[in-house]
Amino acid sequence: MADAAPTATRIPIYLKVRDHLADDIQSGNLPPHTRLPSERVLAESHDTTRVTARLALSQLEAEGKIYRSNRRGWFVSPARLVYNPTYDYSFTDYVSAQGREPRTETLGVDLTTVSSWLATRTGLAPGQSIVHLRRRRYIDGRPVLVENIYLDPARLPGIERFDFNRSLWKLLRERYGVELTQKQIQMYPTALVDPQAEALCVSAGTAGLYVNRLSRDGNGRFIEFDEEFWLHDTLCITVDVNAS
Template identity: 45%
Template sequence: MRNDAPRAVTAICKALAEQIEHGLLPPGGKLPAERKLSEVFDTTRITLREALVQLEAQGLIYREERRGWFASPPRVLYNLLGRSHFNAIVSGQGRKPSTDLLSARLQPASAYICGLLDLPALSSVVQIRRARRIDGRLVLYVEHYLNPALFPGILELDLSGSLTELYAAHYKIHYGRVRFEMLPTALQTEAAAALRVSQGSPALHIVRTNRDQDGRLIDCDLEYWRHDAIHVSVEVID
């Protein structure tokens, strides 16, 4: 039985992948309950769960806490050199963006944030926490940290839309040079709760540090993307 398990996992993965590829399990469509799938494939819940986890790692399916498994929608293309923002990127690909504002406040900056924004010790920063959706699906948890000296009164404004557009309209600030750092990670408590997934789920962590048109460090974003929701693209032209 132990020797048969790997073959069973491979067979289940192949069968479900084919169903997704041919549209029988449409993007965003809910898979049958694990119990039902175990009966369909005549296997144990342990073997089935291993197959589902492998498909999740491949980005073909995803899981939501207390809701079950779903076929993953197409990934959104994220061009790091495009100098665009979430709403424009998603809308430009025929998808619907939306944002949940989780919190916004002035708080002491951690040593890490002080380093990113080149702030002195014991500085304050504006922290804005948001969860972002594509076609209603939670895909991104982000913490924005702003230098408060450059954005007076920002906590009184509508922070559920594009910060890029808000900066330009209210402060005449436009993005200039941008620095990105990326690494795969496992979601910790706060990000996992915001995205309604299990703690430890795979994710792509992007740290974005932004300067304005005058070269000033203005803010940084700590982004946590569901790993199956994003396709990072960079094209360098001589």
């Protein structure tokens, strides 16, 4: 008896819709920041349901090919920014060098005290004074990053009075003569929650990338602890490694 012919694998409809949109993005028919059709229009054009259209869009979002902006809709993601978290160069410089338009917005600067959570990360004593800086960063007009930065006012007196819409690296070097020579960096995927999600105009639970960086000077003294909350479709992380 002859073997039965193999049954063809049926591709789910939402993946067919996903593939159609992905092909249009790849070919350039849908350039970066193009607004996509609504779920209703997408469903009608593919003779399917809004639930199926939503699944297709969610798949593309998970892949970093599109992004959603609250109350505005779905858009095509631009090319990822190449980012090396070990380098001491300004956001403005490395974004501009890649042909993109950067902008920095200071959301708040406070002189507060070290919590027990922060003490374990900085080595400072609980209750000691610390400067908390919060900034939002934009690329091509889109908010992509929120930062929580903690600075030691004992090492950097008066720093809370400066303009933080400029490069912090350059301020530390030019005003205080500080070179950040020791760094410890952690990176992992996360779900963005408020206030970070709200600041980035996305829904709570949107995929993100969390980066934190502890920086010390050449004497091992704490200078800065930086938390970065990135939209996940924004970055291509690269780190240079020299083999010994």
